[in-house]
Amino acid sequence: MSGRHHSRPTGADEDRECQDIRETLSRIGDKWSVHVIGSLIEGPMRYNRLRRAVSGISQRMLTLTLRLLERDGLVKRDVLHTAPPTVEYQLTALGETLIEPIRALSHWAREYRHEIRDARSSFDSRSG
Amino acid sequence: MSGRHHSRPTGADEDRECQDIRETLSRIGDKWSVHVIGSLIEGPMRYNRLRRAVSGISQRMLTLTLRLLERDGLVKRDVLHTAPPTVEYQLTALGETLIEPIRALSHWAREYRHEIRDARSSFDSRSG
DNA sequence: CGGAATCCTCATTGATACTG
DNA sequence: CAGTATCAATGAGGATTCCG
Secondary structure (H helix, E strand, O other), X not given: OOOOOOOOOOHHHHHHHHHHHHHHHHHHOOOOHHXXXXXXXXXXXXXXXXHHHOOOOOHHHHHHHHXXXXXXXXXXXXXXXXXXXXXEEEEOHHHHHOHHHHHHHHHHHHHXXXXXXXXXXXXXXXXX | OOOOOOOOOOHHHHHHHHHHHHHHHHHHOOOOHHHHHHHHOOXXXXXXXXXXXXXXXXXXXXXXXXXXXXXXXXXXXXXXOOOOOEEEEEEOHHHHHOHHHHHHHHHHHXXXXXXXXXXXXXXXXXXX
């Protein structure tokens, strides 16, 4: 996670980098954030449509997830003054910068899913 | 998370990709895995040294985390027949492939940490 | 439509003590 | 040294109900 060039990284460098990555992971590594972000890639979306897009999410968790993403500046919330009220969510510019790194992880997961599955069943059979 | 070329992705594509990414995130998005992986990048390491490297981790969680990483084929556990026993952990080839995507997220976290901090304090002051 | 509030459950984690 | 076993606490998440 550290070690630029060929020099040994200091422990402090490591700690700071691990902090950074852990912060990001706790932001998007929860149960729903990536699903929500993934849905919003397609474009702005309203609350109930988002709810259908992210199948399985409860109303509580959708609201909570959106609030946290909004708080971190990754998602923008727009209230349109209609009756009944219309609320639209979309990725911010900052939110869009997250797409690439997430996609990288997604590709990794894709590429190695079978190796992981095999490693698992092998481990499980060894353990009884 | 999908949308290759310019064609609209199907919902099924999206779901599958979100599944993949969620699986990866639940594997490494827990409280300790990234710390452990980050420490093992430097090379093989024994249990107690790892424990000191990942400061704050309990014995229980270190063992648990290592088991899960081993199960998924990301970490290799070697028992050296000495007295007292010596156990060495290291990343597998598969484990090493994870370094790059993790580093990408790490860089993202670094690059935008201030924007996120500002977004947060702005949001919090708006909310009271 | 787009939530907020409440209650409840279960999974994750930590602390502690013990062991080959 | 490198764990295992047990228990207690914390907190994320789901279900339900109510609201402007």
